[in-house]
Amino acid sequence: xxxxxxxxxxxxxxxxxxxxxxxxxxxxxxxxxxxxxxxxxxxxxxxxxxxxxxxxxxxxxxxxxxxxxxxxxxxxxxxxxxxxxxxxxxxxxxxxxxxxxxxxxxxxxxxxxxxxxxxxxxxxxxxxxxxxxxxxxxxx
Amino acid sequence: xxxxxxxxxxxxxxxxxxxxxxxxxxxxxxxxxxxxxxxxxxxxxxxxxxxxxxxxxxxxxxxxxxxxxxxxxxxxxxxxxxxxxxxxxxxxxxxxxxxxxxxxxxxxxxxxxxxxxxxxxxxxxxxxxxxxxxxxxxxxxxxxxxxxxxxxxxxxxxxxxxxxxxxxxxxxxxxxxxxxxxxxxxxxxxxxxxxxxxxxxxxxxxxxxxxxxxxxxxxxxxxxxxxxxxxxxx
Numbered sequence: 452x453x454x455x456x457x458x459x460x461x462x463x464x465x466x467x468x469x470x471x472x473x474x475x476x477x478x479x480x481x482x483x484x485x486x487x488x489x490x491x492x493x494x495x496x497x498x499x500x501x502x503x504x505x506x507x508x509x510x511x512x513x514x515x516x517x518x519x520x521x522x523x524x525x526x527x528x529x530x531x532x533x534x535x536x537x538x539x540x541x542x543x544x545x546x547x548x549x550x551x552x553x554x555x556x557x558x559x560x561x562x563x564x565x566x567x568x569x570x571x572x573x574x575x576x577x578x579x580x581x582x583x584x585x586x587x588x589x590x591x
Numbered sequence: 592x593x594x595x596x597x598x599x600x601x602x603x604x605x606x607x608x609x610x611x612x613x614x615x616x617x618x619x620x621x622x623x624x625x626x627x628x629x630x631x632x633x634x635x636x637x638x639x640x641x642x643x644x645x646x647x648x649x650x651x652x653x654x655x656x657x658x659x660x661x662x663x664x665x666x667x668x669x670x671x672x673x674x675x676x677x678x679x680x681x682x683x684x685x686x687x688x689x690x691x692x693x694x695x696x697x698x699x700x701x702x703x704x705x706x707x708x709x710x711x712x713x714x715x716x717x718x719x720x721x722x723x724x725x726x727x728x729x730x731x732x733x734x735x736x737x738x739x740x741x742x743x744x745x746x747x748x749x750x751x752x753x754x755x756x757x758x759x760x761x762x763x764x765x766x767x768x769x770x771x772x773x774x775x776x777x778x779x780x781x782x783x784x785x786x787x788x789x790x791x792x793x794x795x796x797x798x799x800x801x802x803x804x805x806x807x808x809x810x811x812x813x814x815x816x817x818x819x820x821x822x823x824x825x
Contacts, residue, residue, distance in 0.1 A: 454823070454825055455771060455776075455823075455824040455825060456822050456823055456824060457776045457777045457780065457818075457822050457824060458777055458822060459819070459820070459821070459822035460777070460780045460781045460784040460819055461781075461784075463784045463785060463786075463790075464786070465784070465785070465786055465788065465790040465791075466784055466790060466819060466820070469790045469816075470820075557752075557786070557791075558748055558751045558752055558755075558791065558793075559751045559752055560752065561752050561753065561754035561787075562754060
């Protein structure tokens with residue numbers, strides 16, 4: 452059987468976000484795993500309890516380990532690397548969640564003005580939460 | 592045995608809203624649900640409306656909700672329902688015209704939007720457009736669709752929003768997208784790549800469960816998504 456191919460349709464908005472949902476879901480799990488393993492390499496087994504370790508894995512913010520047995524969080528647990536990790540997780544998490552909200556809204560609303568209004572509201576909320584999250588990360 | 596049949600009735604000329612009406616019918620375990628409806632209409636209440644044609648599971652006219660699941664009345668045996676009370680309702684997501692008869696027009700509008708016919712403007716060969724058995728096999732499953740609408744009207748995405756093109760239209764697009772003789776696959780993929788196209792499917796599998804022809808609908812939808820992503824029709 453000969454191979455049949457057709458030119459790929461242009462990346463539609465729906466398709467792009469459908470792919471993004473999958474990539475961001477896997478991305479959050481991957482980043483969580485990196486946070487988990489790196490914390491263990493930094494002796495988390497003796498320094499953190501399980502709850503703190505899991506909270507750290509999915510949001511490696513220094514405030515989450517400040518009350519643990521870590522003598523000084525500044526060199527290993529609070530640096531630019533973890534800030535980048537936090538931002539990536541926050542971007543994936545907030546975007547994944549708000550896209551889910553958009554999909555739910557559009558599942559129930561057809562072509563109408565309400566769709567445009569609610570889509571705009573979801574976009575503004577997404578932007579608002581992203582800015583707040585980045586502020587929290589940079590300020591902590 | 593005596594069977595209680597509870598039917599959702601609606602006559603737009605008399606009723607404000609649909610209501611249930613209950614009938615007692617003598618039946619055998621090997622009777623079809625369609626037999627019961629015929630008996631009710633013939634012996635007890637001639638005003639009952641429902642569609643039926645071939646009564647052999649081919650024409651797809653008598654799809655309805657039977658005990659909460661979309662089925663063909665002519666392919667549903669009483670003994671398979673494991674109940675002496677049978678609830679019969681019209682298909683969800685389409686406007687009711689009368690009793691169990693729904694307006695299929697929105698369903699067929701979606702069906703027509705995917706160009707469910709062979710498109711090939713190339714010079715026709717002297718005898719026929721040849722196709723190998725393997726090429727025919729590629730879309731064999733989706734040729735079985737009888738357009739009963741059981742799949743589309745079992746889909747929560749379609750219930751929520753009638754703009755969604757629905758599984759039946761995607762199945763019928765699949766039948767031509769993967770046909771080696773067809774030349775309009777790109778156009779169909781472009782249509783299905785739209786806002787209310789294939790990506791509104793949330794892989795709930797109701798359609799696959801509802802299909803009286805046992806078409807692997809969710810799999811077909813997945814293949815269309817893959818074709819959109821890769822452009823590969825193998």
